[in-house]
Amino acid sequence: MKRFKLLFLLLALSIQSCITQTNKINGVSFVASGEAINDNHVKPVINLNANYAAIMPFGYIKELSNPDIVFNTDRQWFGESKKGAKQYIATLKAKHIKIMLKPQIWVWRGEFTGNIEMDSEADWKTLEASYSKFILEYTELAQEMKVDILCIGTELEKFIDNRPDYWFSLIEKIKSKYKGKLTYAANWDEFKRTPFWSKLDYIGVDAYFPVSNSKTPTVSECLEGWKAHKPVVFEISKKHDKPILFTEFGYRSVDYSGKEPWKSDRSMNQVNLEAQTNTTQALFETFWKEDWFAGGFIWKWFHNYEKSGGENNSRFTPQNKPVETLIRKQYSLK
Template identity: 75%
Template sequence: MKRFKLLIVLCCLFIQSSCITQAKKINGVSFVASREAIDGKHVTPVVNLNANYAAVMPFGFIKNLSHPEVVYNIKGQWYGETNEGVKQYIQELRKKKIKIMLKPQIWVWHGEFTGYIEMTNEADWKVLEASYSKFILEYATLAEDVNAEIFCIGTELEKFIANRPDYWFKLINEIKQIYKGKLTYAANWDEFKRTPFWEQLDFIGVDAYFPVSETKTPTVEACLTGWKEHKQVISTMSEKHKKQVLFTEFGYRSVDFSGKEPWKSDTNMIEVNMDAQTNTTKALFETFWKEDWFAGGFIWKWFHNHSRSGGKNDSQFTPQNKPVEALIRKQYSQNE
């Protein structure tokens, strides 16, 4: 009898282990908002990529790094960045069975880094907190209304979080009263180790722009080596918090030195290098997609008008109409 019970336990453990190993990855795209509504022809290329998720990204705006007011849904804002546009995009993506991460983001005028948003006095901190809460809770409500599978509570806001941790714990509780799906936060690659509230969320979210190679055209092997130290830190965080890691953004530009400082969108970097983009991306897939503690990620970035996006002369992040697109398609097909 004891041997029979032991056999049942072992079978259950084997089945559970198999389910974890075979679990679907989040094979996502960061679906860039445009000035116009989308329809099926804009979503079909996402399906053809074998993607199963899209991050839809409404925007709020701040005048400068020490300005406390977030404005959004304003006149002149692009349609896809507004409440109405978000709903319409999600509706069209849903028709093709694409799941959703709703990821509201802040844009500081002139493109200054959001991680440096920091107020100079208590009064302004209070204004910022109230303003950000209004912004994020409105989208939490929208996420619940449209049954978004994941809601991202913020993107790369390290100084805001470091200065006001109590506010963020309170905000997460308020979000949970509204939205019942999975929660994450998109921490910058050099921030996630210090983010204090992973225990309150479902995924450890990382914008994965880790430096992996300093060469002009990095090889896959060099990038695999470059990932080793970073991977150890990431996996340790997953183990510590008993949470899967989700790359809320990942990707490389098709440009020389793509693995050196992958976060850079410097317009002076114009030397197109498709091999650099492909090799760095391949190494990232080989490093993470086989790991059970890794949930998947969202490629940065995917434009609605596929036929006019990317291409052989483009040095920016999008993989569209570049050799790396075929690599992503193949990788994303493996977890269908």
């Protein structure tokens, strides 16, 4: 009898392990473009073994202290609009790719959204009304299209710090309109302080943690670097009893890719494909086996695959680079 119970326990653990692995979110951050997409644009996503895509329409702010969000205008690219997001979602879903809808704010000249902060109570009220209009419109789209996950914001630390009551109220309004899973994309140095994780389904992290100061970081160096961050990530997951989702992750194919992974400075242009591959491998080895880790979305994936990335490209995209093979292999694991 004891032997039978032991065998049953081992079988149960084995099944649970399989469930954990096959349920991982193996996603791409699907970049909005100026045109509609079709099956030819989706095929490379399928070939990557991805099972999710983040669709990212945009709203625009003129400057960090401006409270007005402009969105769904004729001046935006097709994929940045509600109409475009809907077409992208429908085309990807038709090929059995699940969706995270991730509406984002872009500040003029690319200033960091975490620093959006108003100068007066009146402006805060205007920003709240403007953001509510923006996110609730996409909440309705998420419900209409039955997307699997809605991300309610991306890297808005000062907005949240200054107006926490607004965010708790907003989440309740979102839940009244949308019945899927919710997350928020906190920056890597923000997520520890985000106050409303208990109200969401995933703890979302844009995972640009520094892991190595080397020009060409080795896998072992990066694994060592993760030892400073992984316990903190796990502790937040345990504290709120919520899985961690890397709403963005990835590295540039450039020298010192693990030092300040959030940087997109175009003056950093020395291509280093090995650095991108090693940092990505270490991230996979650190997190993908953990049952408290839900998965993530590689940053970033362009619709015109043949023209994207390549071995002379120093940007984030893994397309047509050695790291793409690594991702394909990881995403294939069962």
